[in-house]
Every structure is written in C-alpha cells, then in structure tokens.
Amino acid sequence: MRFHTFLLKYGEIGIKGKNRYLFEDALVRQVRYALRDVDGEFYVHKSQARIYVDCDGEYDYEETVEHLKRVFGIVGICPVVRMEDRGFEELKKDVAAYMDELYPDKKMTFKVEARRARKTYPRTSMEMNRDIGEAVLEAFPDIRVDVHDPDVMLHIEVRDSIYVYSKIIPGPGGMPVGTNGKAMLLLSGGIDSPVAGYMISKRGVGIEATYFHAPPYTSERAKQKVVDLAKIVSRYAGPVKLHVVNFTDIQLYIYDQCPHDELTIIMRRYMMRIAEHFARKDGCLGLITGESIGQVASQTMQSLAATNEVCTLPVYRPVIGFDKQEIVDIAEKIDTFETSIQPFEDCCTIFVAKHPVTKPNVEVIRRSEEKLSAKIDELVDKALETVEIIEVK
Amino acid sequence: MREIYLDNSATTRAYDSVGDLVRKVMCDDYGNPSSMHAKGVEAEKYIKQAKERLAKLWKVQEKEIFFTSGGTESDNLALIGAARANSRAGKHLITSSIEHPAIINTMRFLEEEEGFRVTFLPVDKYGRIRLDALKAALCDETILVSVMYVNNEVGSVQPIDEAASIVKAYNRNILFHVDAVQGFGKYRIYPKRMKVDMCSISGHKIHGPKGTGALYIGEQVKIRPVIYGGEQQKNIRSGTENVPGIAGLGLAAETIYTNLDEKVASMRNLKAHFIDGVRKIDNTTIHGLYDETSAPHIISVGFAGVRSEVLLHALEEKGIYVSSGSACSSNHPGISGVLKGIGAEQEYLDATLRFSMSEFTTKEEIDYTLDTLYNIVPMLRKYVRQ
Numbered sequence: 001m002r003f004h005t006f007l008l009k010y011g012e013i014g015i016k017g018k019n020r021y022l023f024e025d026a027l028v029r030q031v032r033y034a035l036r037d038v039d040g041e042f043y044v045h046k047s048q049a050r051i052y053v054d055c056d057g058e059y060d061y062e063e064t065v066e067h068l069k070r071v072f073g074i075v076g077i078c079p080v081v082r083m084e085d086r087g088f089e090e091l092k093k094d095v096a097a098y099m100d101e102l103y104p105d106k107k108m109t110f111k112v113e114a115r116r117a118r119k120t121y122p123r124t125s126m127e128m129n130r131d132i133g134e135a136v137l138e139a140f141p142d143i144r145v146d147v148h149d150p151d152v153m154l155h156i157e158v159r160d161s162i163y164v165y166s167k168i169i170p171g172p173g174g175m176p177v178g179t180n181g182k183a184m185l186l187l188s189g190g191i192d193s194p195v196a197g198y199m200i201s202k203r204g205v206g207i208e209a210t211y212f213h214a215p216p217y218t219s220e221r222a223k224q225k226v227v228d229l230a231k232i233v234s235r236y237a238g239p240v241k242l243h244v245v246n247f248t249d250i251q252l253y254i255y256d257q258c259p260h261d262e263l264t265i266i267m268r269r270y271m272m273r274i275a276e277h278f279a280r281k282d283g284c285l286g287l288i289t290g291e292s293i294g295q296v297a298s299q300t301m302q303s304l305a306a307t308n309e310v311c312t313l314p315v316y317r318p319v320i321g322f323d324k325q326e327i328v329d330i331a332e333k334i335d336t337f338e339t340s341i342q343p344f345e346d347c348c349t350i351f352v353a354k355h356p357v358t359k360p361n362v363e364v365i366r367r368s369e370e371k372l373s374a375k376i377d378e379l380v381d382k383a384l385e386t387v388e389i390i391e392v393k
Numbered sequence: 394m395r396e397i398y399l400d401n402s403a404t405t406r407a408y409d410s411v412g413d414l415v416r417k418v419m420c421d422d423y424g425n426p427s428s429m430h431a432k433g434v435e436a437e438k439y440i441k442q443a444k445e446r447l448a449k450l451w452k453v454q455e456k457e458i459f460f461t462s463g464g465t466e467s468d469n470l471a472l473i474g475a476a477r478a479n480s481r482a483g484k485h486l487i488t489s490s491i492e493h494p495a496i497i498n499t500m501r502f503l504e505e506e507e508g509f510r511v512t513f514l515p516v517d518k519y520g521r522i523r524l525d526a527l528k529a530a531l532c533d534e535t536i537l538v539s540v541m542y543v544n545n546e547v548g549s550v551q552p553i554d555e556a557a558s559i560v561k562a563y564n565r566n567i568l569f570h571v572d573a574v575q576g577f578g579k580y581r582i583y584p585k586r587m588k589v590d591m592c593s594i595s596g597h598k599i600h601g602p603k604g605t606g607a608l609y610i611g612e613q614v615k616i617r618p619v620i621y622g623g624e625q626q627k628n629i630r631s632g633t634e635n636v637p638g639i640a641g642l643g644l645a646a647e648t649i650y651t652n653l654d655e656k657v658a659s660m661r662n663l664k665a666h667f668i669d670g671v672r673k674i675d676n677t678t679i680h681g682l683y684d685e686t687s688a689p690h691i692i693s694v695g696f697a698g699v700r701s702e703v704l705l706h707a708l709e710e711k712g713i714y715v716s717s718g719s720a721c722s723s724n725h726p727g728i729s730g731v732l733k734g735i736g737a738e739q740e741y742l743d744a745t746l747r748f749s750m751s752e753f754t755t756k757e758e759i760d761y762t763l764d765t766l767y768n769i770v771p772m773l774r775k776y777v778r779q
Contacts, residue, residue, distance in 0.1 A: 216706030255776055345702070351778055 001081065001101050003061065006053040006068060007165060009076035011173065026176035026204075027051060027073045033238060034067045048117060052080075065169060070236050072202050073179075074171030078155075083162040088123055091162060092135035098164055099136055099143075099154070109146035110136065110166075116158040128156060175204030177238050182206030183316065184279035185233075185288040186271060187242070189226045189346045192290030192319055194233050194336040195327050199318035200288045201237035208284055209233075209240055209392075210275040212247040214347035222344035230392040232336050239393035243278050246386055247271070247347055250379045257371040261353045264298045265360050266369060268307045268348075270380065276311050277384060286314040292322055297356040298348075306360045394712045397758045401598075402545055402575060402691055402749035403716055408600045408648050411641045415602055418637040426634050427625065436636045443643025450650055451592070451609055452583045459608045459630050460639045464574040464595030465495040467608035468539075470630065471570045471591040472499045474616040475537050476509055482566065483534035489514045489522045489551070491731045492541050496572055500539075510534070520549030520681045520735045527556055531563045538569050542576030546731040546747060547681035548691030550576070557588040568614060574598055578649040579657060579689055590614050594646075596638065600751070601645030605638035649752070656752040660689040663750060663759050667692055670763035674770055678741055680732060692748045693732075695741030698774045704746060707769045713762050716747040 010027060024046050031053060035042045040059025045052055055064065061079070068077050083094050099110075114128035123131070133145055136154075157163040185197040187209040197207050211226045223244060234240045247267075254266050275287055291299045298307070308315055319327050331337035369376075398406065407415075418439055424432030426440055444455040451458075461467045476486060488500050490513040503509040512530040514522045522540060538560050540551050557569045570591040573582055578599035584592045591614060596605030610616055610629070622631030649656075668683055676697040681687060696704060701717035708715055732742055748762070 216708075216710055217703050219702065219706050220709075252776055350703075351776065353778075 001098075003079035004054065004056060004082040005080040005163065006055070006064070007078040007080050007163070008051040008053065008068070008074050008171070009078065009168070010051065010073050011075040023073070023176060023179055024051065026179045027071070029178065030071050030073065030176045030238070031068065034071045035064065038063050038067050040064070069169065069171060071176070072172055072174035072204065072236065073176035075173055076168040077171055078165040078168050080163045080165040083164060085158075085160075085162055088128075088131070091156075092132055095132050095154070095156065095164060096136055096139040099140070099166075102166065103152065106140040106142040108151040109144045109149075110152040110154055111145060111147050111150035112136070112154045112156060114156040114158070118158050118160070121158045128158075132156060172202065172236070174202035177201055177204055177206055177236075180204035181285045182208060182283070183286040183288050184275050184282075184284040184313075185209040185240075186275050186290075187211050187226055187230060187233075188290070188348065189222060189229065189340065189344065190290065191324075191331050191337065191340040192292060192295075192327050193288075194229045194290075194340065195330045195334070196288050196290040196316075196318050197233045198236055198330070198334050198336075200316055201233070205237075207233060207237040207240050207288075208243070208279070208282055210243040210245060210271075210278055212245050212271055212274075212347050214248040214251055214350060215246065217248065217251075217350040218345055218347050221342075222346060225339060225342050225344055227390060227392060228339050229336055230390075232334065232339065234392050236334065239391060241282070242390040242392050243275075244388040244390060245274055245383050246388075247383065250376070250383060251347065251351065253372065253375060253379055255351055258368045260351075261355060261357045262360065262365060262368050264348065264352055264356050265303055265306055265365055266372075268298055268303075269310045269365070269369070270376075272307055272310050272315075274380065274383060276313055278387070279313055284313070286316050287311060288316045288318070290319055290327075291317045292319050292324070292327065295324065297358045300358050302359040302361075303357075306362050306365050309362060395761075397713045397762060399748045399750060399754065399758075399762065400714045400716050401751040401754075402747065404597045404603065405600045405751055406753070407597075407602060407641070408645055410648065411601055411645050414644050415637040415641040418640045422636075424636075426636060427623070436634075439636050439640040439643075440634055443639045446643040446647045447607055447609075450581075450646055453585060453609055454612065456627075457609055457612055459610055459626050460634060460642070461606040461608055461630060462604050462635070463597070463606040464493070464572070464593055465606075467593030467595070467606045468493070468495040468570075468572055469499050470608055470616070470619050471593060471610070472496065472503065472537065472539060473507075473619050474629075475568050475570070475591065475614060476503050476507070478615040478617040479536045479568065480507075480509070483536045484509045485512070485532055485534035485536065486510070487512045487514065487527065487530050487535060487538040489516060489540055491516050491520060491522075491544050491546070491549075491734045492539070493545055493572060493574065496539055496541070516549075516734050518736050520544050520547045520731065522551055522556065524552060524555055524559060528559055528563075531560065531567070533564075535564070535567050538567060540569075540571060542571050542573040542580065542582065543688040543691070544681075544731060545575045545691070547693040547735065548575075548688035549681045549735075550580075550686060550688055553589065554587050561588045575688065575691070578646070579660075581650075581653070584609050584611065596642035596645060599642075599645045599649045602638045602641040605635060605642040607642065657689045660750050660752070660754065661685070663754055663756060664689060664692055666756065667748065667759050667763065670759070671766065674766060678738075680737055680741070680745065681735060690750045692750075693745055694748065695737065695745040696770055697740045697744055698777060699744050699770060700773075701744050701746050703773055704744075704769065707773060708746075708762075708765060711765045711769075713765060716749070717745065 031044050041057045043054040112129045112133045114125040152166050154166045183205050187193045201207050213223050230240045230242045422435050424436035426437040444458045447458050448455045500511045504511045514526045560567050568590045571589050572593045574595045577594040590611045592609040594607050597603040678695040680693040705717050
C-alpha cells in the first residue's frame with residue numbers, strides 16, 4: 001500500500017503552554033534533519049497541532065520509518081493514505097478497499113473515528129462513523145465492531161483531501177533535541193556511556209562528547225570505535241562534537257607520583273576536570289557519564305563522590321540505578337552494542353591495579369594529588385591545547 | 394614522518410610496474426577473456442602470459458595453473474576440492490598445528506561438516522613439523538597432507554622435500570599440498586621435483602595486487618570445484634577471471650624472482666644485523682631458528698614485560714609498522730597458537746612482535762628501528778600493570 005503522508009503524534013510537548021510552538025518547531029527541524037539523507041522529497045509541516053510529513057514522490061517506506069523512529073519527541077508515526085474527496089459514496093468504497101488491502105485477514109474488531117478539520121463537509125463526524133462503519137461491515141462478513149477496545153482504530157480525517165490511517169508505529173518518545181540545551185558526554189568506548197548519552201538526549205538535550213586516548217597504550221582502532229559510537233548516538237542526538245584528548249602523559253605522571261591503587265580514581269578526577277573545561281567552553285549545561293553504582297571499583301558510592309567533587313557543573317548519570325543487563329538491552333535497541341563490544345583496550349584499564357581502592361577517602365585522594373603539583377597543570381594545559389575535535393554526524 | 398614498513402609478511406607494497414600494468418588492463422584492455430571479439434582475445438593474452446610466467450618459475454605446465462582470489466581461496470580449493478573428490482579412497486587428512494588459519498579452519502570445516510578425520514602434527518621448538526609424527530599419522534585412510542612452506546609467524550621453513558618423500562613412499566596416491574604463500578618469492582619452489590601435487594600462492598605477498606592468488610594443481614590430481622558458475626578455468630574455478638589482478642600477479646612473480654639470490658642475501662644480512670642489535674636489549678628472545686635454515690625475511694622477537702600491542706603502537710608513532718604475532722590472526726585477541734606450539738615461554742606469549750622485511754628494506758631503516766627500540770622498550774617496561 002502506498003502511503004502519501006506520515007502523521008506524527010507527539011505527547012508531552014503538546015502540553016507545554018505558550019512555549020509549545022518552540023517545541024513543535026524543534027520537532028519539525030529534527031524531523032527534517034532525520035530525513036535529510038533519505039531518498040525522496042519530504043515536506044515537513046505543522047498544521048493544527050499536528051506534524052505531517054508529506055511524501056508525494058518516490059520514497060522508501062521502510063527507510064523513512066526507520067529514520068522517523070529515531071526522532072525524539074515523536075510518540076507515534078501514522079502512515080496515512082490520502083484520498084481525493086470524490087463524494088461520500090466513493091469514500092466508503094475507498095475506505096473498504098483500504099481495509100481490504102491493509103488487513104487481508106479480517107478476523108478482528110474495529111471502530112471508525114472520523115474528524116473534520118473542514119467543517120463544511122456534508123456529513124457530521126457521527127454520521128461518518130456510522131455509515132463508513134456500516135460499509136466496512138457489509139464488505140467483510142468476518143469483521144466486528146468494538147467501540148471500547150477495537151483491534152483497529154480507523155481514523156478518517158476530512159481536510160482538503162481525506163486522510164485515512166489506522167496504524168501507529170511507536171516512536172521513541174522524549175522531547176525534540178535542542179529544546180533543552182546541551183551536555184558533555186564522557187564517551188569511553190564501552191557499553192554504558194553511549195546509552196547514557198542516548199538517554200539524556202532523549203529529553204531534548206544536544207550532545208557533545210569527550211574521549212580520552214592514550215597512545216601507544218590505546219590504538220587508532222580504539223579511537224575509531226569511539227567515533228563510530230558517537231556516530232550511532234548522533235542518529236538520535238544530532239551532530240556530536242567529539243573532543244579527543246591525549247591523556248598519556250597525564251596518566252604516566254600520575255603513575256609515577258601517586259599510589260598505584262589510587263591511579264584510576266585520580267585519573268578519573270582529571271578526566272572530569274578536562275571534560276568540564278570543554279563543556280564550559282561550549283556552553284554545555286552539565287556532564288553525562290555512564291556510571292552505575294557498584295559496577296566497578298571506580299563506581300562505588302565513595303568513588304563516585306570522589307570524582308564528583310571536582311566538578312562544578314551537574315553530573316548526570318542516567319544509568320546509575322541500572323543493572324548491566326538493563327544497560328545492554330538499551331545498547332542493543334539503539335544499536336551501539338555490537339560496536340561497544342569490539343575488544344580494544346581503553347585508557348581506563350591499561351594500568352588498572354589488581355586491587356584498586358574501592359572506598360577512596362576524598363582527603364587521602366586530595367593529598368595524593370598534591371604530589372602532582374610540580375607538573376600537572378602544564379600537562380593538563382598541553383592536553384587541552386592538543387585536543388582533536390571531530391564533528392561527527 | 395618517515396615510513397618504515399616492516400610488515401611485509403602481512404602484505405607488501407606493489408611494484409610500480411605492477412600498478413601500471415593493472416591500471417592499463419583495467420582501463421584500456423578491459424575485455425572479458427570469454428568474449429569472442431578482439432577485446433576478449435586481448436584480455437585472454439594477459440592470462441596466458443601470467444600462466445607462462447608462473448609455469449616457468451614453478452617448472453610446471455601452464456594447464457596446471459589456476460587463478461584464485463588469493464591464498465585463502467587457493468587453500469580452500471586445494472583442501473575442500475581434493476578431499477571431496479577423493480573421499481572414496483579414505484577420509485583422513487593430515488596437516489600441521491602451525492598452519493595459517495586458511496588451512497586450519499578449512500580442515501576444521503572438513504572435520505566438523507564433512508566427516509573427515511584430521512591429524513594436526515606437532516612441531517619442534519624451532520617451529521618445524523615432526524617427521525616422526527607424520528610417519529606415525531599416515532594410515533590406509535589418508536588421502537591428503539598439507540604443510541606450509543614457511544611459517545608466517547616465526548619464519549620456520551618446513552622440511553617439505555622430506556615430508557613429501559615420506560608421504561609418497563607410504564602411498565603415492567596420497568595428495569601433498571603446500572601452502573607456499575610466505576615461501577614463494579623467497580625460495581625457488583619446484584612442485585614436481587618435490588613430489589608436491591598442489592601449491593598455493595598469493596599475489597599481495599610478492600608486491601602484486603591484493604585479491605589475487607594462484608593454485609598449482611598437478612594434472613594427475615582429482616579435484617572438484619568449490620564454487621560453481623560459468624565454467625571458466627576448466628570449470629575448476631568459475632567466475633570471470635580477474636584479468637588485471639592476474640596480469641599483476643604474473644608480473645610481480647617474474648619481478649621478484651629477478652636477481653632473487655642477491656635480494657635474499659641482502660635480507661639475510663639485514664636479518665643477522667637486526668638480531669645482533671635486538672640482542673643488546675635485555676630479556677628478549679628470538680623465536681624459532683634464525684640461521685640460514687630460516688626464512689630470510691621474518692624475525693619474531695619476544696620482549697619480556699612489554700605488551701606487544703603497546704610496543705606496536707609505540708613503534709607506529711615513530712613511523713615503523715610491524716605486526717604482533719601474525720596480522721591475519723591479530724584481529725582476534727588471544728595468544729598465538731604458533732608460539733605456544735613451539736613452546737615459547739609464558740612471558741613472551743603476549744609480548745612478541747613480528748618484523749618482516751622485503752627486498753626494499755635498507756640497513757639504515759633497520760638501524761633506525763633498532764635505535765627506536767632502544768629508546769622505547771625500557772620506557773614501556775617502566776610503566777606496567779601492577
């Protein structure tokens with residue numbers, strides 16, 4: 001069946017009062033962005049508190065739906081058949097034909113839900129419900145009406161032409177990206193951080209990212225993996241500005257000066273400081289990490305407190321209460337899992353102690369960091385200066 | 394930054410002349426050799442010429458040469474094609490435990506999916522198959538033995554002559570296949586003299602194009618195709634011939650064998666020089682043999698206390714390209730089966746690099762590499778996981 005339009009349903013943003021147009025405009029913008037690489041001519045517009053994507057020419061249905069399903073803010077995607085208004089009698093026949101083609105097996109219940117945007121139409125909504133319902137019943141003996149809980153809700157909308165739809169493909173929900181500022185994601189190449197970025201972005205937040213690499217201990221392929229992950233996240237979040245920071249010298253200096261079992265914690269404190277620097281520079285309103293309580297030594301409550309205290313921006317940890325499997329489930333859904341599990345070493349694990357501290361005392365950590373005072377500022381400055389920026393889209 | 398390429402066992406830079414020829418055939422003489430018109434005839438001439446070149450180098454007949462997409466396909470065709478065609482005579486196959494995955498995994502396929510029994514021969518501490526084990530493994534059921542010419546990870550040269558003699562003395566109907574991907578272009582290989590029935594080579598290891606290979610199949614060998622199609626190459630290997638690739642492979646083979654003795658002597662000198670230099674670093678080991686009986690171009694060095702991947706990337710930062718273990722298997726993290734097979738000590742298993750040279754490697758490049766190692770290895774040893 002050929003669909004001529006997609007009607008996009010949005011949930012929460014419908015109730016935003018006077019700001020509603022901002023959210024709707026953002027959604028229109030994000031839909032256009034999502035469809036920019038899909039073959040076909042798409043006309044995205046809003047009309048009477050709805051967003052429509054008209055596609056009159058040739059286009060690939062599956063690909064279009066796949067891309068729309070990635071736009072935060074969309075709750076449902078309804079593929080619409082547009083019928084020319086050739087009088088009510090013809091409409092009844094056309095709707096019956098529509099039902100016949102879309103539901104070859106008629107053992108189901110349905111209900112007609114007519115709505116008139118064009119109030120001059122010669123039938124009322126009630127009359128349309130009744131007469132079209134009757135026509136469908138007559139055409140297919142197996143079909144039944146159920147006005148309370150129908151299998152198929154058949155929508156008939158009278159506009160300049162007549163819009164018929166009955167399927168709702170679930171969208172991702174959330175809010176359109178760009179309506180809630182942006183935040184800096186600490187992206188490691190593992191399973192958790194891309195999921196964290198996805199979840200925050202789902203609430204309308206644009207994403208920048210910082211990745212720490214440590215050549216020669218981490219490879220060019222590990223970096224490419226992170227670029228690939230950022231690219232997958234950008235399918236949902238829009239373009240991601242990725243900061244690639246060379247962390248080797250800082251790491252080796254900490255190794256030289258500090259107790260080995262505190263290496264990871266101190267390292268992470270410097271990662272937060274550096275990520276926050278770039279976040280502030282670009283107007284990000286918070287940091288995002290993929291931390292989950294107790295998953296590894298550096299994510300115990302004490303460790304989280306120790307890394308948290310170096311930041312002045314809020315740190316958002318959307319998977320904080322998730323078990324690994326719950327995170328994996330989302331990673332699979334958003335398609336980052338396969339990339340995340342490629343076996344390249346990341347900079348957090350290269351020197352990890354056999355028994356790292358699991359309950360770091362912040363005072364002790366601070367004292368250890370004092371041992372870095374001779375050179376650390378210089379090394380951090382160098383890392384900031386030599387950052388490589390990759391625009392991922 | 395300068396580029397020092399010491400990963401020639403992974404792949405080689407193509408000769409300029411090969412690049413020129415491939416381009417010419419691709420863009421000018423692009424006919425399909427099966428076409429009846431002049432364009433087709435012209436294309437066919439390139440295939441004929443490549444066959445002549447290989448036939449001359451191998452001292453075999455042109456009709457015994459088949460072109461494939463590379464060493465892996467040659468190995469697959471040889472093993473699967475011959476095993477299937479001869480399974481009535483028996484279902485036992487023999488190979489070594491240090492073969493390239495193109496052999497090992499094909500053998501496993503035949504074992505698991507096609508009901509053959511496979512013996513994987515052990516090797517000595519220098520990485521050479523044990524001939525006593527070969528003798529012991531042969532039985533009435535044996536139909537095919539496959540042994541590599543030069544091991545790709547440690548450069549050990551296999552006793553092909555002796556092995557083939559043992560096999561043929563036991564039963565001359567048993568087929569003997571040689572995977573000569575690493576040996577071709579370094580050694581003069583004459584299959585018929587060595588009683589070898591099939592021999593695989595690859596284009597990109599000899600400064601030819603990637604995606605090209607050849608398989609010598611002696612005319613006495615019963616073999617079945619593995620892929621089916623338009624019945625090209627006497628229906629042994631269907632598919633329109635990769636004419637540019639085949640032309641490039643032929644030219645590369647001829648070129649690499651021009652002045653071969655000088656090239657090999659030069660590589661041997663550099664190898665000895667490199668080994669002398671590496672020995673000045675504490676706690677290193679050279680795997681396998683490194684005298685005249687080993688391959689001239691491969692040096693496998695273990696650096697205790699340095700993870701091979703880290704050293705590899707540290708060298709890369711200085712423009713030096715090498716492999717950890719074998720490039721073909723290094724996408725799978727895990728310990729090299731070959732190093733284990735030759736009984737390398739635990740501390741070297743994940744701490745070994747392979748340096749592989751070509752005729753273009755210079756003494757100056759080796760010296761630069763040694764100097765770099767002198768600087769880097771002690772630094773990396775300082776920073777380790779505790």
